[in-house]
Amino acid sequence: MVPEATMAQRISRAKRTVAGARFDRPGDVATVLRVLYLVFNEGYSGDVDLAAEAIRLTRQLAAAVDHPEVAGLLALMLLHHARRAARTAPDGSLVPLAEQDRGRWDTGAIAEGIGILQTALARDRLGEFQAQAAVAALHADAPTAEETDWVQIVEWYDELTRLTDSPVVRLNRAVAVGEADGPRAGLAALAELDASLPRHTAVAAYLHERDGDPVTAARLYAEAAHKASDLAERDHLTRQAARLNSRRPA
Known part of the structure; x- marks a missing residue:
């Protein structure tokens, strides 16, 4: 969400900052949680082993640190990772x-993630990762897409907005509001x-299609x-546009 040159400058400053830091404190x-989540997301969109490694490291952290947000991140990773096998078609x-x-969802991982999340939420120290995990749990707990509790998901996004802005x-x-x-x-x-914003146009396309405006949706x-x-996201969006354009009269 920032220019590449800006991020390069931030990385250079960070390297200077940690150059003399000790690693025994x-x-x-x-x-640490944010770094682990970045590693997981990189693996989630590509190398599955990297996502599994992020989960392994977060488990180790959860065993060493009694912190509800550590548990929240572990629950979030498990709930997302449980859908890994169903996220792509055979053609990729x-x-x-x-x-x-x-x-095809991993029900064992879902049950474990929900259990960890419920224990963390019971401590009444809500944080960003617990709230994100609560959204993921509502998706994972719905027997069908149509039975998703979108009203409660909007409420959790309200909490996330309060926590993170x-x-x-x-x-x-906005997507959740469109569903609810x-x-x-x-x-x-x-x-x-x-x-x-990244994906703003894709969200607009989806909502316009739901609103019965396929011409605008296809363009978006x-x-x-x-x-x-x-690349996978680009191909998916291109197919969505082609699907709607194919339905238009000649």
């Missing part, structure tokens, strides 16, 4: 959450956000595909 748990293409074969959280909240209260409400929530899907940096 406790660090900041929040920073992305399968949206609503279209995934839930019979993240524009990405607000973007995800209808696409017009989702589009209204989306209109309050910066249009340059194509625009979102052009902006996407991930």
Whole structure:
């Protein structure tokens, strides 16, 4: 969400900062958790072994540190990782959450993740990762996409917004609002956000399609595909645009 040159400068400053640091002193748990989540996300979108390694390290941290947010991150990773087998088709293409074969989800990982999350939430020290895990748990617990408790998901995104004030959280909240209260409400929530946000155009396309405007949706899907940096995501968005365009009269 920042220019590459800006990030390069931040990395250079960080290297200078830690150049003389000792590694025999406790660090900041929040920073460790964020790094672990970045590692997991990199693996989740690519190398599965990297995601599994992030889970392994987070388990070790949970065994060493009694912290509800450590448990929250572990639960979040398990709940996301449980869907790994269903996230892609045999040809490598992305399968949206609503279209995934839930019979391929890892029910053991889901049960473990929900159990860890419930124990963490009972401590009444809510944090960002616990709230994210609660959203993932509601998706994982729904027998079908149609039975997803979108109203409660919106409530959890409200909590996340309070905790983080993240524009990405607000973007995800707009999707949830569109599911809970209808696409017009989702589009209204989306209109309050910066249009340059990553995936903003893809969300707009989805909500316009749900609102019965396939022409606008197809145009926005194509625009979102052009902006996407991930090849699988780009191909998925391109197919969505082609699907809608194929339905238009000649």
